[in-house]
Amino acid sequence: MRPAGDTMRRTAAAVLIAVLAPAAALYGWGQRGHRIVGDIAQERLTEVTKRNVRSLIGNNTLASVANWADQIRPERDETYNWHFVDIPKDTQGFSDSRDCYRPQDKHKGAKDDHQNCVVDRIEYFKRVLGDKNASRGDRIEALKFIIHFVGDIHQPFHAIEEAKGGNGVHITEFGSDRCGRYPCNLHSAWDSGLIEHTGMDEEAYVAHLEQLISEEHLRASGNPADWANESFALAKAAWVNDGGRAVWTLLHPLRLCHFLLVRLHHHGDYKAN
Numbered sequence: 001m002r003p004a005g006d007t008m009r010r011t012a013a014a015v016l017i018a019v020l021a022p023a024a025a026l027y028g029w030g031q032r033g034h035r036i037v038g039d040i041a042q043e044r045l046t047e048v049t050k051r052n053v054r055s056l057i058g059n060n061t062l063a064s065v066a067n068w069a070d071q072i073r074p075e076r077d078e079t080y081n082w083h084f085v086d087i088p089k090d091t092q093g094f095s096d097s098r099d100c101y102r103p104q105d106k107h108k109g110a111k112d113d114h115q116n117c118v119v120d121r122i123e124y125f126k127r128v129l130g131d132k133n134a135s136r137g138d139r140i141e142a143l144k145f146i147i148h149f150v151g152d153i154h155q156p157f158h159a160i161e162e163a164k165g166g167n168g169v170h171i172t173e174f175g176s177d178r179c180g181r182y183p184c185n186l187h188s189a190w191d192s193g194l195i196e197h198t199g200m201d202e203e204a205y206v207a208h209l210e211q212l213i214s215e216e217h218l219r220a221s222g223n224p225a226d227w228a229n230e231s232f233a234l235a236k237a238a239w240v241n242d243g244g245r246a247v248w249t250l251l252h253p254l255r256l257c258h259f260l261l262v263r264l265h266h267h268g269d270y271k272a273n
């Protein structure tokens with residue numbers, strides 16, 4: 001039999017993932033999006049999970065550590081591909097053997113990494129987080145990776161291979177083809193452009209989403225492979241070609257939220273422990 005503490009830890013890890021899922025369905029992505037995922041998850045932690053989280057990150061909030069994985073990316077080259085999954089556009093969906101082993105990739109460790117995608121890494125770090133034999137340092141990192149990756153996997157263009165997840169597709173965003181210093185592209189429109197365009201700050205977004213979640217009685221469901229497939233389907237639906245326009249009515253993130261949340265409605269439970 002497993003010691004109770006171990007079971008509790010593993011349950012807490014599962015609950016944490018469950019509470020992150022619906023928030024991440026709404027956002028992922030840019031810094032503000034990742035913080036919002038953390039804010040909404042934080043509100044749903046059970047007492048046991050709260051204690052476990054506190055024992056790892058002290059008084060830091062989930063929002064405050066939600067962007068850590070992007071910050072360390074430059075010096076942790078082996079983590080590069082963990083933020084997304086390249087599902088080929090002409091396929092039916094995610095395949096672990098095809099999409100999570102990338103031996104040709106130039107990033108560090110790729111030749112031996114058979115979990116080189118966001119789907120496998122969420123599963124992997126979930127195991128580390130619940131492993132009583134893992135070091136404290138590893139479990140802290142696992143927590144921070146999970147918070148970030150559950151956000152990333154819900155960004156539709158983190159789940160499609162074509163044109164580097166839409167990074168190579170130049171578009172016009174709200175009448176302009178320049179986004180700051182760079183030409184606008186499809187991927188970054190979804191990372192941050194569309195969110196910024198709503199004019200809502202972090203607090204306003206969280207309030208709006210909380211209202212949506214409660215009105216629709218929404219709950220988490222599915223597993224990382226399901227989320228990748230949902231994102232992949234959305235990316236195909238929202239695809240535009242080079243020179244196209246990010247169409248507000250189709251790409252508005254709040255519309256997307258609603259669409260995804262309705263589908264999240266049926267399974268899972270925020271309080272599942």
Ligand SMILES: [Zn+2]
Pocket residue numbers: 069070083148152
């Ligand atoms: Zn990321």
